[in-house]
Amino acid sequence: MKRRRFLSYAMKSASAAVWSQLVPSALRATLFSQTAVPKTSPNNSARPQLALTLDDPTLKLGSVLRWQEANSRILKAISEKNVRAALFVCGMRVDEPDGAKLLSEWDQAGHLICNHSYSHKFYGEQTSYADFAADFLRNEKVNAPYRNRTGLFRYPFLKEGDTADKRDRFRALLKERGYRVGHVTLDASDWYVSQRFVNRLGNQPQASIAGYRDYLAAHLLDRATFYRQLTLDVLGHDIRHTLLMHFNPLNAFVLPDIMNAFEAAGWQWIDASLAFEEPIFRSEPKTLPAGESLIWALAKETGRFEGRLRYPGEDDVYEKPKMDILGL
Numbered sequence: 640m641k642r643r644r645f646l647s648y649a650m651k652s653a654s655a656a657v658w659s660q661l662v663p664s665a666l667r668a669t670l671f672s673q674t675a676v677p678k679t680s681p682n683n684s685a686r687p688q689l690a691l692t693l694d695d696p697t698l699k700l701g702s703v704l705r706w707q708e709a710n711s712r713i714l715k716a717i718s719e720k721n722v723r724a725a726l727f728v729c730g731m732r733v734d735e736p737d738g739a740k741l742l743s744e745w746d747q748a749g750h751l752i753c754n755h756s757y758s759h760k761f762y763g764e765q766t767s768y769a770d771f772a773a774d775f776l777r778n779e780k781v782n783a784p785y786r787n788r789t790g791l792f793r794y795p796f797l798k799e800g801d802t803a804d805k806r807d808r809f810r811a812l813l814k815e816r817g818y819r820v821g822h823v824t825l826d827a828s829d830w831y832v833s834q835r836f837v838n839r840l841g842n843q844p845q846a847s848i849a850g851y852r853d854y855l856a857a858h859l860l861d862r863a864t865f866y867r868q869l870t871l872d873v874l875g876h877d878i879r880h881t882l883l884m885h886f887n888p889l890n891a892f893v894l895p896d897i898m899n900a901f902e903a904a905g906w907q908w909i910d911a912s913l914a915f916e917e918p919i920f921r922s923e924p925k926t927l928p929a930g931e932s933l934i935w936a937l938a939k940e941t942g943r944f945e946g947r948l949r950y951p952g953e954d955d956v957y958e959k960p961k962m963d964i965l966g967l
């Protein structure tokens with residue numbers, strides 16, 4: 640789940656008409672099957688809105704807790720907010736009978752089941768277009784059994800290709816297969832905070848979770864504030880956001896606190912299907928290397944925000960010194 644190096648851009652968005660021509664109608668019908676009754680209607684809220692998107696469900700969480708407990712805790716936290724999330728499935732982590740049980744629980748709760756590739760390859764110079772494409776297609780079989788599978792694909796590490804050719808060929812493949820990109824707008828490094836928590840428990844089984852919970856909440860809110868302001872400055876208006884989180888031990892314990900913290904800060908949780916209806920999610924920034932948060936990429940493409948854009952947008956290197964100082 641680790642992110643890695645890279646950079647750069649122009650944006651182009653396909654019109655709705657073009658989109659509808661590109662997507663087979665059958666898939667279009669199933670794309671947002673859960674959206675029949677959205678939690679909120681568009682633009683009726685002065686509050687910033689975000690949807691939870693959760694990546695990399697896995698059966699292997701180490702010795703901290705079993706996947707069954709993690710799964711039920713996370714699903715309960717989401718259902719208490721009465722919203723539906725998007726689950727981005729990386730096949731290699733769940734490709735056995737128990738994995739099907741894990742995914743079924745999400746499917747039955749009405750969450751979107753989305754494609755995150757089979758092997759979580761980094762789409763940079765080390766991965767060819769052919770290998771990346773095959774890996775994406777392989778994951779379709781993992782998601783195939785579920786009623787709420789959708790044509791949303793999220794790039795591992797949010798890396799969309801290191802050359803224009805690889806970037807554009809894969810984008811074309813997504814369209815051909817009836818997919819769109821399951822973009823993250825609010826990017827963060829929750830995976831790293833959890834990793835530090837798990838490491839600490841390995842050395843000190845009685846360690847308190849409180850410091851990690853508070854760090855994670857502050858980190859996610861800080862990043863959300865940053866990317867929302869960037870959105871306002873790049874687009875001139877707000878959008879419905881998608882927050883990146885992961886299926887990991889720390890989140891399994893503290894997701895209710897995280898969701899409450901966003902509400903206390905003025906945010907409103909909405910269905911992922913509603914967020915992904917935003918036209919801006921059809922944008923195809925022409926940056927290289929391609930990827931990162933959609934907002935990061937759109938900002939990069941303008942060339943007007945260099946002073947505010949680090950590369951990569953988020954990574955462990957930014958959090959490590961702060962967590963070291965705090966003794967976490």
Ligand SMILES: [Zn+2]
Binds near residue numbers: 755759796
């Ligand atoms: Zn991932």
